[in-house]
Amino acid sequence: MRPYTNRSFLYYLRTVFIDKIFTNMGWPEWLGGILLALLNVYFLAIAGKPFTIYGGFETWGRHIYSTFNLMALKETLFTNKTSLGDIGLFLGALATAVIAGEFKLKRSRLTDYLEGAAGGILMAMGVVMAWGCNWGGFFSAIIPLSLHGYAMFIGLIIGGYLGLIYVRWRARSIFSNPGELNLELLEAPPTGRREIPYGFKVSIVFLIVALVSGLIYLASGGGIYLSMLFIGFGVGVVIQRSRFCFATAFRELFGGVEMRRAIRLQIGIALGIIFGATGAAILKYMGFVDPSVYVKYVSISNVFGGILFGFGMSIVGACASGSLWKAAEGNMKTLIALIAAVLSYPVLKLLRPTIVGALNPPKIYIPSILGYGGGLIVIYLSMVAWIMFLLYYAYRRGVNVYG
Amino acid sequence: MVKFWKKGDKVYVLDVTGYTCPYPVIYMKNALGRIGPGETLEVIFDNPPSCETLPEAATEDGHEVVSLDKIGSGLWRLIVRRR
Numbered sequence: 212m213r214p215y216t217n218r219s220f221l222y223y224l225r226t227v228f229i230d231k232i233f234t235n236m237g238w239p240e241w242l243g244g245i246l247l248a249l250l251n252v253y254f255l256a257i258a259g260k261p262f263t264i265y266g267g268f269e270t271w272g273r274h275i276y277s278t279f280n281l282m283a284l285k286e287t288l289f290t291n292k293t294s295l296g297d298i299g300l301f302l303g304a305l306a307t308a309v310i311a312g313e314f315k316l317k318r319s320r321l322t323d324y325l326e327g328a329a330g331g332i333l334m335a336m337g338v339v340m341a342w343g344c345n346w347g348g349f350f351s352a353i354i355p356l357s358l359h360g361y362a363m364f365i366g367l368i369i370g371g372y373l374g375l376i377y378v379r380w381r382a383r384s385i386f387s388n389p390g391e392l393n394l395e396l397l398e399a400p401p402t403g404r405r406e407i408p409y410g411f412k413v414s415i416v417f418l419i420v421a422l423v424s425g426l427i428y429l430a431s432g433g434g435i436y437l438s439m440l441f442i443g444f445g446v447g448v449v450i451q452r453s454r455f456c457f458a459t460a461f462r463e464l465f466g467g468v469e470m471r472r473a474i475r476l477q478i479g480i481a482l483g484i485i486f487g488a489t490g491a492a493i494l495k496y497m498g499f500v501d502p503s504v505y506v507k508y509v510s511i512s513n514v515f516g517g518i519l520f521g522f523g524m525s526i527v528g529a530c531a532s533g534s535l536w537k538a539a540e541g542n543m544k545t546l547i548a549l550i551a552a553v554l555s556y557p558v559l560k561l562l563r564p565t566i567v568g569a570l571n572p573p574k575i576y577i578p579s580i581l582g583y584g585g586g587l588i589v590i591y592l593s594m595v596a597w598i599m600f601l602l603y604y605a606y607r608r609g610v611n612v613y614g
Numbered sequence: 615m616v617k618f619w620k621k622g623d624k625v626y627v628l629d630v631t632g633y634t635c636p637y638p639v640i641y642m643k644n645a646l647g648r649i650g651p652g653e654t655l656e657v658i659f660d661n662p663p664s665c666e667t668l669p670e671a672a673t674e675d676g677h678e679v680v681s682l683d684k685i686g687s688g689l690w691r692l693i694v695r696r697r
Binding site: 235236237308311312313314315317318319320323378379382407454456458459462463467468469471472528529537540541542544545610 | 615631632634635636637639640641643644660661662663665666667670671674684686687688689690
């Protein structure tokens, strides 16, 4: 049998290669975690800071407030590295969502939008207390070997579990409304719009990215800024393709209906931390990046920040990177959460000196206590122990995580 | 808003468009609990990760996944037969 005899080479490439990349079934979570860690280390090497999200939100918020003379603008959205990464993430997620035929405008009810806004504000407050979101406070915190990442990790697990309790209650209240259960013969199921051919979609994506790149090149005055945009683009592609949802990872972990996926995501995150911390340790040890980069305050405040952030992302259904990714897929609720976070974060951040004043927290760089070798070993062991714990938990529940 | 209706003989439709994780899975499990054994449920959804999680959840509960089709841009239909 030669199934491709009467088909063009382009068709062949599409079936064996392109369709696999743009499948609706998503890339494996472990691959997503490792790729995100590698992009993170690449960003650290080029930008001199790990890949984070909220610094960009702060810049965007300050842009809005500065137009009303309420706040001063420190950097523009085209020169702030984090902002460029965020713009890239949004564009990357938008590009793959469009090419994979997954973009659709998703409207919700007013209560969902209010929930999104509340979640966005809770997340912003969590970021203030934990010195970063699920990236800057956790993933991109442990990677550059700062202890504050572990503190938020504990908080995220607690916040995610509280979020699960809330989601269960909310699901019950929605489905128990008799007005929404109609067992009569109704209209035909909704049908979607016609699919647009790959070639056309790729051209549109290419055009948009080229235009934004040109704009950033001109507005920032340098090619180096484009690297942040392109790494962010890569992060967006990986997040959208592997459905790398931190909200699911923490909310569904202990007894949620998507527990298997949550465990796969947690394993992806842990593998990412192992790869990323190795890369960051090399960069810092060799002196390419200053050891003090992204070492932040650690105290009980980070744990509480993690709880607020974990609960906030659970009710929105998306974390910081998730809000950008899902907004790019056309989700209006996460767009509202994004706007709420952008508007509230610069204001709430004014509380940080009070937290520092009250708790006087230390900044702890793991290698300063254990050395680089010892620090890495502790990170490896803690992540492997976490993976083994999750697999044992799945085994006890009789669940095949990868089945 | 979740919509759940009877489309024909032993065929039900659950429309969870507009909902993200984990609601599509929760509502599908709930709807499958309301129909009889051997009856089929068509789940219409627009949340991309549900392409994996809905069939996974249905199979885990022992139901038969009949098909998963893309019925438009960012819109899918999963057909599940209740065990």
